[in-house]
Amino acid sequence: MERAEIDRLRAQDGFPDAFKDRVRVVGTAEGAELMDISAGRFTRLARLGLFVPAKVYVNRYGAVVWLYLTEELQHFAAVPENTRLLKGRTPETLRGQLAEGVDLRARNWRMRQLGSLLRQAEDPWARAGALAALLPPVEVADVVEDPYERAWMNRLRPALSGRTLAGTSFAHVAERIATAQDADEIEWLRSDLAHSVEEARALSPAPRPTVRRTGPPARRTAGPIPPLARTVTAPVEPMPAPAPAEPSDTSGESTALTAGPAPVEPLVRSVEPRRISGGRAPERRHVPRRQPVPAPVPRFPGAGHEPSRSTRRLRTWLRRGAPRPAEV
Template sequence: MTVDEGARTVAPGRAAQELELRRDEFRLAVQLGLVRTVPAGEGDRRRVERCELDRLRAAPDFPAGLRERVRAVGTREAAALLGITADRFTRLARTGHLSPVRFSLNRYRAVVWMYLAQEVVEFGLTCPALLTGRLPLELRERLAAHEDRRPRNWRARRLGLLLRAGEDPWARAAAIASLLDPVQVAEVVDDPYERSHLDRLRPPPPPGMPVPAVAREIAERLTRADDPDEILWHRLSLALALDEARAERQAPHPGETRATGIASHTPPAPPGSSTPAAPAATATVREARAPAVRVPAVRVAAVRIPPVPVPAVEGVVVPVSTVPVPVVEGAAVPVPAVLVPTLRSAAADRPPGRPVRTRLLERLRRGRATGARRPRRRRRPVAWP
């Protein structure tokens, strides 16, 4: 990042302070497109331009209007805005009348959905009949079937924001693939290099993802499509997005690097030269192969094999054939001498003396002569078990 770029852009934390927003409110404003950001160098880092801050601060309702547009409320607060009970609001949200903007997990690992306060108020103004009286039969049947469209509506909102923010067709395809299971992605994308490229461009997880393994598994389950019709829709969308991305450029393969500073057109020939200029190197550079190793040829000499004596048989003539035998030029290879260890018997290492059998008999005789006896074992007491 240059000095000029640092002067005309600010970091997200500084932008949140100047807009008088909390970190989560500023993050939500960026996701909703209320605050435009620009990429800053390589990676996923983004910054806010100074002119964008001036535009937002020049609004007549700043900062209350911006803070109201990004205010997220829970179930109880949203029900209070509509003047209904929390249970009725939950049933309306489960049937798909309201789309959550984000979610979190509490200490009991229960999913807590958050809604935009502005959308909740607009729903109360457009559908007042659903706020009082008995719900329609269709909604009651869907609730009896345990239908819950809150995760699906949240995924649809998130995908729309990712597609709107993505400019690269491969990045848009990766956003669609992030909602599918890896098995579903492998069935749509046959090329493993394309799957690897989509995995590298996968969007980051939504903010507020839990750190513990069990809670993170629950959150990741909410980020993937689970309804059959939703899975089919995203599979078709991914196939169309891949066709669009392949039409623009192919996915990189191993051994290919993008060369920088190389012109893609053929340079003009120098003046006064009749030889046409060589074409410029392409932007894709492949790995060089190892040079081939030449094996020296082996001279084949014809050796005359002497005839084998065969008993003379009347009427049979044994010809003498010449068979080509390969002969390698060079001196004879010396055969190393093999050292054979000498084996010595155990009796040869024994010092000279009397046999072992004789010495043992003499010790027994001396023991009997001196009256030495083997000590008798002590009898065990009767109480011993």
Template sequence: MSGTTIARTRQLTCTFSRAARELGLRRGEFDLAVHLGRIRTVPDEGGGGRRVSRSEIERLQERAEALRESVRAVGTTEGAALMEIPAGRFTRFAKLGLVTPVNWYPNRYRAVVWLYLAEELRQFATDEKNARLLTGRTPEELRDRLRAGADQRARNWRGRHCGFLLRAAGGPWERAGVVAGFLEPGEIDDAVTDPHERAYVQGFRPAPPAHGAPGSPTALLAEELMTADEPDEIDWFRNDLARAVTEARTFRPAPRPADQPLSFAEQPHHSAVHPIRPVAHAQHPAPAPPRLAHGLRGWLRRRSPRLAH
């Protein structure tokens, strides 16, 4: 594509930061709207990532207030008020996986504060099927799970975040990289035994959400939350990674440098951490593959004493 064409295309689009300002959204709200498919993006023909077309901004400006409300995320106190229930009951709902976090941030004590879509909480509260949960005594089965330490918040968030990233992935190898992003390097080694394929997949691993400088306590917390840490969840991601690589291989083999010896980091079963790069946003998020889009609640079960908010 010629430089003139690229320049003309850029005149008809704008960066994410500019689009967020014009729509009256904070950057986090804008990114969430993109993840949820409520803002369509287009590729930057100059290779600079994704952009937003002027026509899309004009379309959204006509319903800017509704857009802002659709991505409003609230914490426990405000969420409980929206549902007209005590904060303690709301926390129990979240631990049981009845409501799913959409985001999180660390407070000044580096404890996780979970955020939920206000729109989803209102829908839950107005659903007649949930009336008994909102006002009555918590069923014994659910109370037993709470007493046993059930806390699905991190796993539910991982499942949702994985779905966001999969919808943004540009192809089969990129999707394999997304799944790999939720596993420790050693688990990736076991699931992807070919060193060239493993190195290629590692190149598409998404970075954890940005919280703090690299290596800081909050950045390490983000890595911890991004990583599956219970056996059944780890097995699920490993099996899905193996399937994703098989599908990607049939689409296009991983690059294999001709006559180039493997580096130490590329040797089989080596657990070195490879560089990661964020996954770009897609124009029209497509439905996640069935294995990830359906039945999440059945496998998203987790316990984590640190995540108390």
């Protein structure tokens, strides 16, 4: 509520008692006592739509409790034309409606709530949201087909007092009270909703997500294959040339051991081509050579096999010629 409205109410005579009497609500029993009628007659008059509920809730027993403004009940009882409804027999036309099961309390309460919401709406989208709050979601989607407009309208959609019980065991009862049920009521709300949406479109279209235009994705070109990693090794120093061997009186056995294996000649010898008389192309022959016999491998004593007889004679002859070491 705006501050100016609060200041206006405070400036009235008899504030705050007069203001409390205006907003005071009573149930069926207190309302019947206030109007000096029975509770049954009060309920029948309320079902016929003669009393408009100001508030509704579902108690812990699942019963729907309707509350009415005291000021409106007092005003209805003070009108002389309503005396025949409060005293005596109920008219035949009204009794026929009651027999058919007419109950206009929920519809009148929804119309009161809608009027309050429309007075508080600041733009056409807010008015459309107030109308959509009373319609089933299927009807709203049928009237407003654009999903972005529905999303914007639902954002401005107010919450009714009958839907504050969501999550309880009697939430479906409150949902039924806050939603339009009659065919003529639904058709009237659909017509007003379509008119409000058209007016809102012309004034300010519903916001939509911005579309970013981007070019086609760049194709990745094949790049050159990176070279293989090089292996870094330490520089190899050249081996020093062996010093020339000095002549010594070493035995033939040591000379044979240090000399190393003799170089092996290739098995195939290349023969230079020769020109043949008659103008033919020279021929290349490969003359196989005989494989040289490998030198005998010296064996140490106790290495396994015994040396041959020729080798034992050579070793005996070398021992005789070598001088013996002097004894100390």
